[in-house]
Amino acid sequence: MAELLTMPFMQRALAAAVLTGFLGGLLGVFLIQRRLAFLAAGVSHGSFAGIGLGLFLGVAPFAVAVPVALGIGLVIAFLRLRGNLAEDTVVGILFAAGMALGVLLLSLAGANASLSAYLFGSILAIGNTDLAFMTGITAAVAAFTVPTWGRLTLVTFDRQLAQASGVRVRLLDYGFYAAASLAIVASVKVVGVVLVASFFVVPAATARLLGGTFLAITMMASSLGALTAVTGLLLSYPVEAPVGALIVLLQGAVFAVVMGLRGRPG
Amino acid sequence: MPTVPDDWGGRPLVTTEGVSVRFGDVTALDNVRFKIDPGDFLAVLGPNGSGKTTLFHCILGLTDYRGTIVNRAQRVGFVPQIKNFDRSFPGKAVEVVTSGVTDRWPGWRDRRHFPRARAALAWVGASDYAERQLAALSGGQLQRVYLARALVHEPDLLLLDEPAAGIDRAGEYDIYEYLEAYQRERPGVAIAMITHDWEVARHHADKSLILNHRVIGFGPSNQVLTEDCLRQAFGHMGHAHALGSNHG
Numbered sequence: 200m201a202e203l204l205t206m207p208f209m210q211r212a213l214a215a216a217v218l219t220g221f222l223g224g225l226l227g228v229f230l231i232q233r234r235l236a237f238l239a240a241g242v243s244h245g246s247f248a249g250i251g252l253g254l255f256l257g258v259a260p261f262a263v264a265v266p267v268a269l270g271i272g273l274v275i276a277f278l279r280l281r282g283n284l285a286e287d288t289v290v291g292i293l294f295a296a297g298m299a300l301g302v303l304l305l306s307l308a309g310a311n312a313s314l315s316a317y318l319f320g321s322i323l324a325i326g327n328t329d330l331a332f333m334t335g336i337t338a339a340v341a342a343f344t345v346p347t348w349g350r351l352t353l354v355t356f357d358r359q360l361a362q363a364s365g366v367r368v369r370l371l372d373y374g375f376y377a378a379a380s381l382a383i384v385a386s387v388k389v390v391g392v393v394l395v396a397s398f399f400v401v402p403a404a405t406a407r408l409l410g411g412t413f414l415a416i417t418m419m420a421s422s423l424g425a426l427t428a429v430t431g432l433l434l435s436y437p438v439e440a441p442v443g444a445l446i447v448l449l450q451g452a453v454f455a456v457v458m459g460l461r462g463r464p465g
Numbered sequence: 466m467p468t469v470p471d472d473w474g475g476r477p478l479v480t481t482e483g484v485s486v487r488f489g490d491v492t493a494l495d496n497v498r499f500k501i502d503p504g505d506f507l508a509v510l511g512p513n514g515s516g517k518t519t520l521f522h523c524i525l526g527l528t529d530y531r532g533t534i535v536n537r538a539q540r541v542g543f544v545p546q547i548k549n550f551d552r553s554f555p556g557k558a559v560e561v562v563t564s565g566v567t568d569r570w571p572g573w574r575d576r577r578h579f580p581r582a583r584a585a586l587a588w589v590g591a592s593d594y595a596e597r598q599l600a601a602l603s604g605g606q607l608q609r610v611y612l613a614r615a616l617v618h619e620p621d622l623l624l625l626d627e628p629a630a631g632i633d634r635a636g637e638y639d640i641y642e643y644l645e646a647y648q649r650e651r652p653g654v655a656i657a658m659i660t661h662d663w664e665v666a667r668h669h670a671d672k673s674l675i676l677n678h679r680v681i682g683f684g685p686s687n688q689v690l691t692e693d694c695l696r697q698a699f700g701h702m703g704h705a706h707a708l709g710s711n712h713g
Contacts, residue, residue, distance in 0.1 A: 214641075318683075348572060350569045350570075352570030353564055355554070356551065356554050357551070363527060363541075364564070366569070411555065413554070413570065414572055
């Protein structure tokens with residue numbers, strides 16, 4: 200195992216796991232509290248159309264997937280803020296349409312062989328460019344989320360009170376949806392389109408069960424996300440299991456244990 | 466019914482001139498004109514859906530409107546209807562009140578404002594549950610927490626949207642006591658409060674604004690709270706109900 204940790208591909212994978220876990224926890228607490236858990240699944244599946252288009256055009260798939268994911272996030276935000284269409288309806292439509300378009304474009308590009316890597320992730324295949332891309336997105340998301348955390352939390356707690364306190368709620372909402380969409384599409388490389396929602400829901404839900412203040416829950420969720428991602432990655436070597444699936448199962452197991460302990464009488 | 470003068474005179478804290486709001490085809494407010502002077506305790510009354518909350522939102526800048534609103538208050542404290550917030554939110558009473566100081570949810574560095582928040586909670590008799598989670602608080606306790614949040618930055622204008630909704634008579638009485646005590650300590654502070662209770666307006670508010678999309682009556686409570694205004698605002702059945710509640 201010690202030798203494995205010296206290998207560059209493993210070091211890159213560990214760094215990617217930490218970044219993805221941190222992002223998922225940081226934004227996941229807001230998604231859970233705002234009843235937006237479905238957003239992660241919607242944006243990731245919708246961005247699959249961008250991956251397919253990138254492959255079809257012969258350019259880097261994530262160069263197309265990032266603006267597509269950003270567009271999907273902002274469209275969802277726009278429709279939610281206008282309030283004229285239920286959010287789960289919009290996410291449901293983009294979810295299915297994005298996935299169908301992605302599969303079609305991948306097939307037209309003759310790239311069906313890479314379908315599995317995009318659906319379930321390929322953390323061990325992350326290169327230096329991928330890691331630089333993920334680091335850049337993490338820095339951008341953190342640069343928005345950390346300074347605005349207090350205002351985002353006040354809006355999440357009581358929107359009207361935040362507005363009355365002079366918080367620019369709509370601008371903050373668009374910023375949040377953009378940050379979440381970027382974080383989600385960056386995480387697709389690690390765990391894939393299908394499993395990425397777990398990173399944005401399960402650690403945050405587990406931290407929520409553990410309780411405490413919103414600040415403590417945010418920190419716990421980020422730590423849990425990073426810890427389970429690293430543990431799942433390291434466990435995958437001896438048990439020879441797919442990394443993304445193992446991380447998600449581990450997150451689910453931690454959630455189940457915490458729920459069992461918290462639900463125990465007395 | 467007192468007539469509204471063309472020129473308010475003096476230096477009101479808030480004036481509204483010809484304020485109108487439409488939501489699609491629905492007129493929420495129609496040409497509303499009134500003022501709040503320093504030291505006023507104003508009751509805003511009217512049936513459900515008559516535009517009372519919308520009027521407060523206009524003053525706070527939360528809703529677009531036509532017309533003119535001049536708000537000279539340096540600091541505005543606002544107590545919204547508590548039904549609007551998420552009861553499952555993992556927050557403590559002291560954090561809610563601190564957010565009134567900083568205009569954001571408190572992080573580590575904002576803990577330095579906790580003593581000030583605890584003092585505001587003590588002022589409204591809520592010291593015992595400063596560290597309690599919001600989900601564990603009753604409606605009356607939450608109202609006190611929201612009131613402490615509104616008072617913590619020592620506002621010169623307090624806007625309260627049904628502060629006694631969902632709480633018992635004793636708790637309601639306490640809230641009015643705190644408001645009157647706050648005003649006694651700071652004579653220039655103005656309070657505007659939405660209420661459905663005619664009796665509360667009569668006993669606690671020196672002025673009343675009766676609203677049913679337009680201004681039905683505005684002026685000293687003892688002149689405005691008349692049967693004629695009641696009938697115009699609430700209609701015959703509402704009038705009977707309101708009188709009934711006065712004696713209840």
